[in-house]
Amino acid sequence: MSAVIEIAGLRKSFHSARQGRRVAVDGFDLLVEAGQIHGFLGPNGSGKTTTLRALLGLVGADEGRMSVLGASSPERLPEVAGRVGAIVESPQFFGNFTARKTLRLLAVAGGVPTSRVDEVLEQVGLRDRGGERVKGYSLGMRQRLAVASALLKNPELLILDEPANGLDPAGIREMRDLMRSLAAAGVTVLLSSHILAEIQLICDHVTIISRGRRVAHGRVDEVLAGYDQHQWRVVVAAPDRAAELLGMAGVSVTTLADQLVVTGVDDPELISRTLGEQGLWVRELVPLRPDLESVFLELTGAHPQPAVPRQVDGGVPPEGPDGPLIDLDVRETREVGA
Amino acid sequence: MRLVRAEVERLAARRFVQLMVVLLLAAFAVTVVTTLAGSHRPSVAELTRAQAQAAEAVRELEMQHDRCLAIKAGTTTPVETDYIPRDCSEVDPALMERLPTSADYLSGVFVFGHEAEGLLYFLIAFLALFGFLVGASYIGADLNSGGVVNLLLWRPQRRAVLGAKLGTLLGAVLALAAVASAAYLAVFWLIGQFAGRPGQPDWAALGVTHGRGLVLVLLTAALGFAIATLGRHTSAALGTVAAYLVVWELGARLVFDILSVSRPERLMLSTYLGAWLAGEVRFFDSASCASVTETFCDASYTIGWAPGMVVLVGLTVALVLAAFAAFRRRDLI
Known part of the structure; x- marks a missing residue:
């Protein structure tokens, strides 16, 4: 199978005058092959979103190589952007625009036939609410709209960061069915999520990240088998x-x-x-049998301890050559703190 | 091109833009209605009287000039109330920029030729404010709401995306300003024709002011856009302008005054803005005549439109380039 996403040695740190240097991703590797539904797991602040943002050219990498659909990122990303649908974290939309208008503007900008707008609204279950302003949408409806925007291009590769965020149980099941039908149609899916049971149900491959580094990867059953203590x-x-x-x-x-x-x-x-x-x-x-949750907690050291508030991604800053390195993704920290 | 098309739709759909257009129309309507309400077509008697008064005023100016020449020639003795300039050409009606006309003596009559320039300045001021606010909010709201990130996921070309936004903004603002100002002048010209007097507008001068005004509107729109891009928020642009006005235009001016700094106006953007729009601004520099006691000293100095243009365009281009450079390297989180 051909590689659809390749990341090798990705390193990204953020600098601020007050907090110094924070390493978000530290030599991370990822390989997603065509046709996979690939789960991307990691605790809050482990570097998942930063990795996806770097892959999509939204943040600049300090080191490392990345490619998407055979094109190096971010240099040649524009060549393949039309074949990649992506949502990163909880996308924001203009509250005063309707869902239909939001998608229409994206379709026009991306050269996609505007007839696709109603098709994707139907796919994500927003057909009857597409004429309403987004500011009246619930979190789950906004998430559906985000997925619709990613599907608009009829992508070969779908990158979804927490797509089930805010969805009700029925919505989660619908999203799961949608992922499966897309995969059956040949779409490669990279799915970042905290809902480990979902990942285990949907994904055939998984990569686990902790403190900005890859700690496990491979077929889901093989990763689980590696932790089977019989x-x-x-x-x-x-x-x-x-x-x-x-x-x-x-x-x-x-x-x-x-x-x-x-x-x-x-x-x-x-x-x-x-x-x-x-x-x-x-x-x-x-x-x-080990499930993904137990493996995840084992690998990431995220086991909850009684009466001890768990710190973001382990809470022990690793020492680096230039002083303390705190493994932190800024956005995710905010979520945790909220 | 597709990006520009989408951006035009996005800009037109923005509530803030729609609100500003409504405000523009409302201001337009209020001005038209009040002008109409306060104007009437003058009767023949009113016209005759105004023409006579204007002719009398011109005659008085000529007499004043003749008297000046006579005093200078020593054939007439000056009295206390005489104004005797160094050079009588200063009061020569033939050399005056503008002589009294009948329009000056028509009460309650809108005379287009007389009022057009002031009306145009008002419109330019409004459109410049419009350009700045729309420019700042257009990119500021997009950066703040994640709209730019959404767009970059579709078109991962930062320069093209920001360039399309700026180009769309400037094109739209220019089109609106051109149409609005043409409609504005046309309506008031019609009022002059049918509910007042057309007067004798200096179309060439109006055209120059109009052209300069449109350039100013484009510059303010680009400035708002650039500052909001640098500050990642609409309020960054508003705050920067407010801070500049309070700290520099008011505060620094006071300090310069206390320290008796020579020609402080040269350090103020408002000076160059005025010079660009009016063609020239004249200031009085008391310090330059401080050491002169007996002889005549002309303490005035002028700043023309050319330095005005250099400063305004230079500042705008510098900020726009800085905005593009910052946006190109910025982590969008």
């Missing part, structure tokens, strides 16, 4: 006795109230046979 949840009548027996069989066991968590067992038959031979009958034997 754990099983076991419910028996006498858990203490069962733990003793399993321990004697050389198995690692953790007792949790009235159940056991057994680790490092490939074949569950070992558990049921060991206990059954001693007259202990297994009531429940459930595999504990």
